[in-house]
Amino acid sequence: MQPQKVIEALGYNPREAKVYLATLALGEAHISDIAEKAGMPRSTAQMIVDTLYKDGLLNFYIERRYKYWVAEHPAHLLKRLEKREAAMRSALPTLSALLQKARWGKKRSQVIEQPPAPLRELAEGSLAPVLITNSDTEILHVNAAWEKEFGYTRAEVRGKNPYELLQSGKTPPEVYQKIEHALQNNALFQTDALIDRRKDGSFLNLQTTLFSVHHEGKAYYVQILKDITAKKQAHTVRNDFLGAAS
Numbered sequence: 564m565q566p567q568k569v570i571e572a573l574g575y576n577p578r579e580a581k582v583y584l585a586t587l588a589l590g591e592a593h594i595s596d597i598a599e600k601a602g603m604p605r606s607t608a609q610m611i612v613d614t615l616y617k618d619g620l621l622n623f624y625i626e627r628r629y630k631y632w633v634a635e636h637p638a639h640l641l642k643r644l645e646k647r648e649a650a651m652r653s654a655l656p657t658l659s660a661l662l663q664k665a666r667w668g669k670k671r672s673q674v675i676e677q678p679p680a681p682l683r684e685l686a687e688g689s690l691a692p693v694l695i696t697n698s699d700t701e702i703l704h705v706n707a708a709w710e711k712e713f714g715y716t717r718a719e720v721r722g723k724n725p726y727e728l729l730q731s732g733k734t735p736p737e738v739y740q741k742i743e744h745a746l747q748n749n750a751l752f753q754t755d756a757l758i759d760r761r762k763d764g765s766f767l768n769l770q771t772t773l774f775s776v777h778h779e780g781k782a783y784y785v786q787i788l789k790d791i792t793a794k795k796q797a798h799t800v801r802n803d804f805l806g807a808a809s
Contacts, residue, residue, distance in 0.1 A: 587634040702723050
């Protein structure tokens with residue numbers, strides 16, 4: 564891909580890309596030289612230079628009352644892309660929750676199905692909290708251990724999206740991405756990085772096991788949980804103690 568197209572792909576318009584490349588090629592130059600190399604009027608080049616300066620792509624110095632413009636290293640463009648990617652990753656859980664909410668909103672008038680009997684029996688026979696959803700990530704069933712752990716009744720959560728209902732804002736965004744990837748590929752997924760929120764607003768660290776089950780042409784997702792909040796806190800305290808001791 565041509566350098567100008569690469570820069571445009573980062574959100575700059577063609578003229579801004581031309582001015583940056585012209586300044587980069589000149590090394591250091593007056594605005595008139597930049598305008599000539601970019602093939603545009605000086606007034607237009609000046610406005611674009613000012614914009615790129617505010618964005619951190621150009622800089623200047625003054626010598627003998629003349630202003631010389633210089634382009635920042637192209638690595639600055641990569642840093643700008645990394646910042647955008649980090650911002651997107653941070654917003655991804657919220658955006659995903661909005662999408663799931665919209666999907667659920669379209670279907671809220673429909674009767675929420677029951678999971679297959681073997682899955683219900685699995686959940687009810689487990690001492691650990693268990694949650695079962697359909698392929699649209701709507702909660703179909705939770706067992707008594709789950710109700711006790713989170714403070715919700717089964718009737719309160721049926722048909723709701725667990726990400727939206729339980730999201731604490733403390734789980735790293737990449738954990739949700741890994742969960743989505745695993746479920747889409749019918750793979751078992753385990754993590755101890757999930758932090759959910761109970762009905763009373765308190766947080767809990769969870770060791771989570773997620774897997775998909777296919778029954779009569781339908782996909783269901785099963786989540787088995789274990790509260791490891793105390794273990795995590797003890798680990799943090801131990802690390803803080805060892806760090807202070809060293």
